[in-house]
Amino acid sequence: MRRPHRRIETQLTVVGTGIAGFAAALFARARGLDVAQVGHSGALAYTTGYLDLLGVADGRKIADPWAGLDALRMTEPGHPFGRLANADIRAALDAFIGEVNAMGLGYTPAGAANLTALLPYGVTKPTLSLPETMWPGAAALAERAPALIVDFAGLQGFSAAEFAANMAAVWPGLATARLAFPGMESLQVFPEPMARALETRETRAAFVARLRPHLGAVTHVGLPAILGVHRPDTVRAALEAELGVTLFEIPTIPPGVPGIRLRELFERHLPGRGVALEPNLKAAEARLDPSGITLALHGPMEDLDIRAEAVVLATGRFLSGGLRAERSGIRETLFGLPVAQPDGREAWFRPAYFDPRGHPVNRLGLTVDDRFRPLDAAGAPVHPRLHAAGAVLAGQDWARSRSGAGLAIASAWAAVNAAGAELGSSPGDPGPTTAPGAAPAQEPGTA
Amino acid sequence: MNAPTERPEIDFLAVARALMPAGATTDACVGCGLCASGCPAAGLFGMDPRRFVNMAALGMNEALSTTPWVWACTQCKRCAYVCPMGIDVSLLVGVARGAWPDDEKPKGIVRSCAAQRLDASTSAMGVRSEDFVEIVEETAEELRESDPRFADLRVPMDRKGAMFVVNQNSREPAVEPEEMGPMWKIFDYVGADWTYSSKGWAAENFCMFTGDDAAWKEMVETRVDAINALEPQVWINTECGHSFYTLWKGIERFGLEAKFEAGSLVSYYAQWIREGKLPVNADWNTLGVKFTVQDPCQLVRKSLGDQAAEDLRFVVKTLVGEENFIDMTPSRQANYCCGGGGGFLQAGMNDERRAYGKRKFDQIAATEAAYVLTPCHNCHSQIEDIGGHYHGAYHVTHLWTLICLSLGILGPDERKYLGPELAGINLPEEA
Numbered sequence: 062m063r064r065p066h067r068r069i070e071t072q073l074t075v076v077g078t079g080i081a082g083f084a085a086a087l088f089a090r091a092r093g094l095d096v097a098q099v100g101h102s103g104a105l106a107y108t109t110g111y112l113d114l115l116g117v118a119d120g121r122k123i124a125d126p127w128a129g130l131d132a133l134r135m136t137e138p139g140h141p142f143g144r145l146a147n148a149d150i151r152a153a154l155d156a157f158i159g160e161v162n163a164m165g166l167g168y169t170p171a172g173a174a175n176l177t178a179l180l181p182y183g184v185t186k187p188t189l190s191l192p193e194t195m196w197p198g199a200a201a202l203a204e205r206a207p208a209l210i211v212d213f214a215g216l217q218g219f220s221a222a223e224f225a226a227n228m229a230a231v232w233p234g235l236a237t238a239r240l241a242f243p244g245m246e247s248l249q250v251f252p253e254p255m256a257r258a259l260e261t262r263e264t265r266a267a268f269v270a271r272l273r274p275h276l277g278a279v280t281h282v283g284l285p286a287i288l289g290v291h292r293p294d295t296v297r298a299a300l301e302a303e304l305g306v307t308l309f310e311i312p313t314i315p316p317g318v319p320g321i322r323l324r325e326l327f328e329r330h331l332p333g334r335g336v337a338l339e340p341n342l343k344a345a346e347a348r349l350d351p352s353g354i355t356l357a358l359h360g361p362m363e364d365l366d367i368r369a370e371a372v373v374l375a376t377g378r379f380l381s382g383g384l385r386a387e388r389s390g391i392r393e394t395l396f397g398l399p400v401a402q403p404d405g406r407e408a409w410f411r412p413a414y415f416d417p418r419g420h421p422v423n424r425l426g427l428t429v430d431d432r433f434r435p436l437d438a439a440g441a442p443v444h445p446r447l448h449a450a451g452a453v454l455a456g457q458d459w460a461r462s463r464s465g466a467g468l469a470i471a472s473a474w475a476a477v478n479a480a481g482a483e484l485g486s487s488p489g490d491p492g493p494t495t496a497p498g499a500a501p502a503q504e505p506g507t508a
Numbered sequence: 509m510n511a512p513t514e515r516p517e518i519d520f521l522a523v524a525r526a527l528m529p530a531g532a533t534t535d536a537c538v539g540c541g542l543c544a545s546g547c548p549a550a551g552l553f554g555m556d557p558r559r560f561v562n563m564a565a566l567g568m569n570e571a572l573s574t575t576p577w578v579w580a581c582t583q584c585k586r587c588a589y590v591c592p593m594g595i596d597v598s599l600l601v602g603v604a605r606g607a608w609p610d611d612e613k614p615k616g617i618v619r620s621c622a623a624q625r626l627d628a629s630t631s632a633m634g635v636r637s638e639d640f641v642e643i644v645e646e647t648a649e650e651l652r653e654s655d656p657r658f659a660d661l662r663v664p665m666d667r668k669g670a671m672f673v674v675n676q677n678s679r680e681p682a683v684e685p686e687e688m689g690p691m692w693k694i695f696d697y698v699g700a701d702w703t704y705s706s707k708g709w710a711a712e713n714f715c716m717f718t719g720d721d722a723a724w725k726e727m728v729e730t731r732v733d734a735i736n737a738l739e740p741q742v743w744i745n746t747e748c749g750h751s752f753y754t755l756w757k758g759i760e761r762f763g764l765e766a767k768f769e770a771g772s773l774v775s776y777y778a779q780w781i782r783e784g785k786l787p788v789n790a791d792w793n794t795l796g797v798k799f800t801v802q803d804p805c806q807l808v809r810k811s812l813g814d815q816a817a818e819d820l821r822f823v824v825k826t827l828v829g830e831e832n833f834i835d836m837t838p839s840r841q842a843n844y845c846c847g848g849g850g851g852f853l854q855a856g857m858n859d860e861r862r863a864y865g866k867r868k869f870d871q872i873a874a875t876e877a878a879y880v881l882t883p884c885h886n887c888h889s890q891i892e893d894i895g896g897h898y899h900g901a902y903h904v905t906h907l908w909t910l911i912c913l914s915l916g917i918l919g920p921d922e923r924k925y926l927g928p929e930l931a932g933i934n935l936p937e938e939a
Contacts, residue, residue, distance in 0.1 A: 062759050062766035102590050106542055244866065249556075251545035254867060260837075260874040291837035291874075316545035325838050332814070341589055341813065341841050362756060362770075362811055380538070380592055 065363040069337060071097040072484050073477070074356060074367050076344050076395065077375030077383070079105045081451025081469035083327045084153070085373045086336045087160045088477040092486045097337040097367050099344050099358060102324070103381040109312035110195065110286065110319025111178050112168065112470070114154065115142075116187035116463025120417040124174055126189060126467070139456040142464075144431050145471050153474030154467065158190055164330045166322060167193030167294045177202060179311045181219050181285070183227025186463060192319060194286070194293045198309035201281040202232055208281035209236040210311075211272065215250040216242075218314040219285045238275040243267035255287040256318045259296050269303045276306060286310040286318045290325060339365070343382070347372075347395050349444045371446035371480040374398075374427075374435070375473065376453055383453040384426065391425060393453070398435045398443060401428045401455040419461045426455035432479035433472060446483055448476035515607050520564035520572050520600055527599040536593040537561050543587035543597065548844055548867040552860045553577040557587040557597040564600060578604040579614050580860050582850030584805040589841060605719025613718060616854035620714035621723055630730055631710040633678040640681055641665055641706050647685040648692065655919060655936060661696050666738065667703035673740040673768070674702050675711040675731075677748050677885045686921050690908035691746065693917050694777075698785040702744070708734035711751035712885070716758070717851030728758030732766050742771045747906055749804030749884035750849060753811050772807060774883045777907060778819035781826055788914040790829035792934045799828045800836055800877035802868075802891060803843040804884035814840050824881055827910045834875040844868055848890025865894035872902060878927065880904045903927045 075085045078100025086098045115126040115133065123129045127147050134143045142150070154171040161168050168190050169176075175187035179198045191199060201208050212221040221237035228235055242255050243264055258264040272282070288310055289296030297308050312319055331338045339358065342365065346357040354372045358365040376383030376395060384400065385392050391400050402425040403409060409422035427435040427449045434442040435449050450472040452459055459465040478488065543557040550556035555577035563572055581601045588596035610618055620632040627636045635643070648663040664670060674695075680687045695702050708731035715723035732755070735743050743766075745752040756770045780786040801824050803809075808817045817840035825833045838844070847864035855861070868891065872880055880891050880902055892904045905925045912918035913926075916934045923931050 062756060063769055065769070101594065102542070102592050104592055106590070106592075107540065248551040251541065251550070253545040257867065257874075258870050261870050263873065264870070315540045316542040321546075325842060328840070328842060329835070329837065332818070339813070341809070360813055362813075382592075 066366070067363055068366040068368065069097060070368045071095050071337065072369070072486075073371045073373065073480055074098070074354070074369035075373045075375060076100065076356070077103070077377060077381070077451065078324075078327070078340060079103045079375060079377055079381060079451060079469065080108070080323075080466050081375035081377075081473045082373075083323075083331070084157050084470045085375055085450055085473035085477050086331060086338075087334070088153075088156060088474055089373075089481065090334050090336060091156065092477065092481045092488060094477075094481060094484065094486050096335070097339075097369065098331065099339045099342050099356065099367070100376075101341055101343050101382075104377055105324045106317070106320035107315045107380075108320040108323065108466070109180070109317070110192045110322070111186070111188035111312070112154070112158070112171070112190035112466040113187075113463045114150070114171070114175075114189040114467035116175060117461065122187045124187070126175055126187075127173065137456070141429070141454045141457055141468060141472055144429070144433070145475055149474060150467065150471040153471045154190070156474070157470045161323075161326070164326050165292065166326050169193065169196050179283070181224070181311055181313050183224040188463070189467065192293070192310070194288050194297050194308075194310040195312070196309070197281065197307050198283055198311060201283070201307070201309060205232055206281045207234065207279045208232075208283055209238060209275060209277070209279040210283045211238050211240055211275070212285065213250055213255070214239055214241045215245065215248055216252070216285065217249070219311075224283075224311070236275075236277060236279060240271050240275075243271065251316060252285055252287050252313050252318045253290070253316060253321055256290045256293075259287060259300075260289045260291060265296070265299060265303070269300065273304060276304065279306060281307045281309060283309050283311050285313045290318060290322050293322065344395055349396070349447065354444065354447060370484055372448065373473065373476045373480060374447065374449045374453065375451045375469070378426065378452045381452075393427065396443070396447070398427055399438055401425055419458045423458045423461065424456060426453050428455045433476040434479070446480060448480050450476040515573055515609055518569055518573055518603060518607050519567075520569055520603070521567065523603050524564055524600060527596075527603075535565070537565070537595055538593070540592075542590045542592075543595070546586055546590045548847060548864045549577065549580045549582070552580045552863060557581075560597050560600060561595060572600070572604055573607055575604075576857075578608075579617075579855045580852065580857060580864065582805070582845045582847065582852050582864075584845035584849055585810055586805070586842075586845065589809060602719055605717070606721060608719070610718075614851065614855035614857070616856050617714050617717050617851040620712070620854055621718050621720070624710065624713070624715060624727055625723065628707040628730060628734075629710055630708050630713075630727055631678040631682075632712045632714050633682040635678050635681050635710070637706045640676075640704075640709060643681045643685050644688070644704065647688055651689050651692070651919075655917075657917065657936065658693060658696060661692060663692055664703040666706050668738050669740075670701050670703040670738065671741050672700060672702040672744045673705055673735050673738050673742075674744045674773070675746055675748075675751060676704060676709050677711040677746060677751070679885055684924070687906070687924075690906070690912040690918060690922055691773075693912055694786065694908060697915065697917070698780045703738060703740070705734045705738055711746050711748040713751060713754040714851055714854065716750070716754045724754065724758055725762045728755055728762060729764060731755060732759060732764050736765075736767050740768050742769045744771050744773050744776060746773050747883035747885070747908065749806035749886060753806040756811065772812060772816060772819075772883075774807070774816060774823060774907065775812075775819045777823045777911065781823060786911065786915075788827055788911055790827060790832065790914070792914055793829050793832055795929060796832055797828070797879065797929060798832050798834055798875070798877040799824060799879045799881055800834050800872060800875040801839070802836070802846060802880055802882035802884070802887045803839055803841075804882065804887050805843065805845045805849060807884065808843065809841045817841065820883065823907060827907075827914055834877050836871045836875055844871060846887045846890045847894070848886035853886055853889055861890070862894055862897050865890055866898065869894045869898045869900060873900060878902055881907055881910065883907050
């Protein structure tokens with residue numbers, strides 16, 4: 062049987078479907094660029110849903126991420142944040158949060174200071190923007206509001222009693238309860254199916270009936286993140302109306318709902334915004350030539366070539382497949398780009414796992430110029446229109462510094478703006494993009 | 509189902525290493541559980557995809573060789589879709605199925621495969637080639653007599669050199685032949701150059717579901733030979749999911765020579781609408797009846813990807829009105845299997861199958877749509893069944909029904925899957 066061969070031509074192709082990749086695709090469409098995006102499930106589903114900018118510096122939680130960034134530029138001049146001004150980072154976050162809100166998933170605006178957000182084991186972390194379903198938890202903690210924490214029989218990795226015990230010093234008097242989730246009484250349960258079930262009126266009614274007897278005099282109820290996948294703000298509002306209390310979600314360990322929400326939100330909305338999205342195809346091979354970049358992909362029934370004038374590489378590190386550790390060193394998997402790395406495997410890790418300085422292996426990746434273009438061994442851009450964004454960038458330890466989303470979004474912003482300028486597009490309105498199917502501005506040289 | 513007695517010992521880890529695509533290995537499993545969280549079969553028979561992979565890595569081959577869960581997994585590949593490492597548990601499940609002794613496999617699947625091997629028709633419902641030719645001709649004659657607009661309708665059989673060879677699920681000729689009419693009318697309307705083949709026409713393949721590769725190959729060979737003999741440009745798969753996957757995948761897997769392209773009827777509906785040959789619209793839907801769509805896993809995630817999902821949505825939105833279409837979430841390539849696939853409908857495990865289908869039912873219920881449209885017979889049957897079981901208030905309908913409804917050519921006896929509110933809409937003028 063003849064195997065169909067499809068070819069698409071784009072101005073900008075985003076490789077990667079994590080926060081950086083989706084942010085890049087949205088920013089590029091907002092500039093009117095003609096965009097394709099390819100990737101696979103990657104690591105997006107592992108997020109708490111919080112959008113961190115900079116939560117930790119020198120091993121300590123920080124309250125002001127903007128001042129923290131100023132300090133970081135002094136202490137770590139090679140950090141990707143060092144190539145970005147605070148005003149650009151803020152513009153990027155505002156644009157991303159605006160897009161997500163416009164797609165129907167509520168997030169709080171990025172403010173001047175970090176918020177204290179809840180984590181599943183009864184600890185907290187500093188972050189800058191929270192899903193609307195989680196924001197009341199941070200507010201309730203600040204007020205020490207009388208609250209009930211609920212967990213579920215058969216749900217692993219989330220214990221209300223543990224949460225209350227670990228919180229006791231800062232949030233005394235938390236009540237706890239364990240419920241059997243309606244229709245899932247005899248199973249090991251996962252947050253995802255519970256969240257989907259709560260999108261139906263029938264399950265919401267059964268859930269309300271089970272929760273109501275435990276309310277007592279509390280004003281707030283904290284739940285693992287299960288308030289729907291597709292319309293969490295609506296689900297939360299519907300349940301609050303029935304229960305007469307304020308509900309808030311606490312993120313769970315993977316596999317958790319907040320990341321699945323983001324992934325499905327982008328999968329659902331980006332095609333309608335004109336992004337040619339292949340959410341389940343990894344770029345297998347890539348070829349650079351002076352006029353552009355060609356990516357080869359192999360689907361179940363067809364081969365696909367994508368011809369791009371510019372590329373934003375947002376493939377992440379090891380878990381997402383952007384980097385691969387091999388016997389002789391660490392390799393960038395698609396283009397074979399130079400990876401800034403220590404000499405030899407023995408230097409990847411320090412002897413102490415909890416060394417406050419972190420480990421060299423967690424700071425390696427692609428070295429880029431001010432336009433976020435990966436550099437070759439001689440320090441020149443590998444290709445004039447090949448850019449990189451997100452966790453694949455060298456010189457940062459996003460996990461340790463609690464800066465993953467902020468770094469992804471801000472570097473995607475910078476990479477897209479640089480690519481857009483090279484392609485001759487002007488910066489568009491950084492707010493939400495236009496209606497589905499809106500025609501991209503035609504640029505010279507595109508088919 | 510009793511634990512089987514004698515069967516070959518399978519080294520599942522070795523199988524995994526051999527079958528996984530480049531870069532995907534069970535060793536790479538980080539144990540995150542996205543596969544299990546996203547799998548409607550998780551928890552049935554105490555098994556889920558993560559556990560299956562973990563047990564393979566631990567060498568627990570006997571337990572994996574005997575768990576009846578392999579018949580509850582519909583091999584929908586959603587686990588591979590959500591796994592950052594691309595680990596595809598359905599491949600292991602296929603090997604495990606094949607190692608079960610035939611007399612211990614679910615009887616419904618085995619019997620259906622055996623029936624397919626009895627006659628060149630490859631029909632799982634025992635419709636032989638000569639029966640099919642006769643049923644088609646009788647049904648076409650009734651249609652010509654009952655509707656003067658189609659007095660000249662022809663249903664070509666074994667016409668060499670036609671552009672399209674089209675297959676036919678056995679359910680229609682076997683139990684509801686009048687349901688073949690709408691598709692014929694659509695072909696007639698657009699002037700399609702098409703034919704059935706009297707051999708290998710059946711659009712079902714339970715042999716693939718038995719895990720017996722030799723039987724799967726035999727089915728595909730019979731069909732490919734029959735299609736090749738008619739020399740079409742394209743083989744069009746009817747509104748059915750697995751019959752599409754089983755053929756193209758079988759051709760690739762067994763290295764067969766197919767002198768045609770494989771196409772989906774849904775994509776042709778979309779093409780004909782775009783070309784203006786099928787001038788359907790939503791004018792009939794004055795009541796604002798709401799519709800949702802089930803993406804067949806075999807057609808979308810396992811075969812054509814989001815292009816097929818796009819075509820499906822384009823057709824449905826054109827037919828019912830954009831404002832009357834409510835998508836399920838998740839959908840497209842991330843869609844949940846309904847629980848009718850993989851032979852589960854025929855496996856005799858009704859309690860487990862309905863437990864599996866609860867997630868699909870919840871998805872449909874969340875849309876609050878009155879109709880589910882799906883171009884897949886197994887989806888159709890399963891979604892109807894769980895609708896009854898969980899007291900859903902929706903109907904399940906083929907696309908051809910709505911296309912003919914919109915065109916005003918859907919006869920009164922072609923409306924069995926419509927509810928009362930649509931039963932009288934756009935009836936053709938009396939003869």
